[in-house]
Amino acid sequence: MDLLTTGIRRKREKYTVEIKSSLLWESALGIAAITNKALTSTLDLSEKDQGLIYQSLTKDMKEQLEYVQTHNTWKTLLQILHQKDFEDLASFNKYVKSLSSRELKGIAIPFLGEEAEAFKNELSNGSEKALExxxxxxxxxxxxxxxxEFIHKVPIEKLKAHLIEVMSGWFKAIIEPYKGKLEPILLRDKALKEKMLNNFEPDQFVEWATDGVEYPVEPSVHKVLLIPHYIYRPWNVEADLEGVKVFYYAVANESISGESRLAPNKLLVQRYKALGDETRLKILKIIKENNVTLQALTTELELGKTTVHHHLKILKSARLVSQSSNGYGIVDKAIESLPAELKLYLES
Incomplete structure (x- = not known):
């Protein structure tokens, strides 16, 4: 699964995992997705559906989205949503209205590392030096x-009005009419992930839940927060809070389809199909201990390069094999997680 980074990279350490979901997160991420013009063509959301979204928006709302696109205020919306678990849109709007200039700017400025915290506090008080x-x-x-710079200079009442108008406008036009479809998708995916949570080590779980994001550990990070989304598929979006790494991750296909409990996870099927071949099992055995080049594999297997490359492509697609400058290697975590994934499917 592809990943968008909206935070600063840090070093590694241990963490716990928490999963949250709500239509307010979906609303803010929808605003982020639709205003990221460089990525709209890559969204799972079809051009037709994107067109229908724009048709359902008022002129004022389209102007608000242009403001988001110019100033990236979707980031402010997400930062606010991390402050508390809002019950509904009204409680979100009430909270925004209650914030002082210093409070709102302090929330809007993302966590940029321990070394930046003092400057962040100064910036929320209006310091030009801290901005630099x-x-x-x-x-x-x-x-x-x-x-x-935008957060530093924007008049606070103007920012508040914008945040309330864009969040309310999107929620009422896009979220509420499809609440009956969107809410079950998010809740199904959250429930699916929670069932699996105790079957993996945290880094294995994050990789499984995000469909491929490797996130072992970072110093000062004690928790990974996972938040499912629908509209930003197929992208995962990464962000930082103090002590927390956030992944807004794309919901699984089976969560969208709402198929019966008999429907297996797509990646589970893909992995067992990849393993159901003698040549591919041989490849895994060969590369178990050391990375091996394509040429070395073709020589040992006595097969053509095209054939071996085809099998490697299937194994890579199932995330059982990885490729680096040193050649092909086995993804041990994926192999180790298979029994737990199968057990979850059979017992769910």
Missing amino acids: ELQYLTKDHTFFPTYL
């Missing part, structure tokens, strides 16, 4: 430098 320091720290990020 944080822009320097984030100079390689795609939008943080301009986002920080």
Whole structure:
């Protein structure tokens, strides 16, 4: 599964995993998805459906989305949603209205690492020097430098009005009419992941839940928060909070279809199909101890390069094999997790 990064990379350590879901998260992520013009063509959401979304929006709402696109205020919406578990849209709007300028700017500025916390606090109090320091720290990020400047300069009442209008407008036009479809999808996926949570080590679970994101550990991170989404599929979106790594992850196909409990996980089927072949099992055995090149595999198996490459492609697709500059290697975690995945399917 593809990954979008919206935070700063940090070093590794141990963590626990928590899963949350709500239509408010889906609303904010929908706003993020539809205003990311570089990615809209890659979304699972068809061009026709995207067109229908725009047709359902008012002129004022389209202007609000243009403002989001210019200033990346979808990030502010997500930052606010991390402050508490809001019951509904009304409680979200009430909370935004209650915030002081210092509070809202402090929330809007993302966690940028321990070394940046002092500057973050100064920036929320209006410090130009802190803005310069944080822009320097984030100079390689795609939008943080301009986002920080926007948060620093924007009149707070204007920002509040925008956040409330864009969230309310999107929720009422896109979320509420499809609540009967969207809410069950999110809840099914959350339930599916929670059933599996205790069957894996945290890093194995995160990789399974996000369909391929490898996230072992980072210093100062004690929790990984997983939040399912529908509209931003097939992308996973990554972000940082203090002490927490967040993955807004794409819901599984079976959560969307709502098929009976007899329907197996797509990746589970893919993996067992990949294993159901003598040549592919031989490949796994060969590369179990050491990475091996394509040429070495063709020589040992006495098969053509095209044939071996075909089998490797199937194994890679099932995430049982990885490729690096050193050749092909086995993904031990994927092999180790298979019994737990099968057990979950048979007992669910």
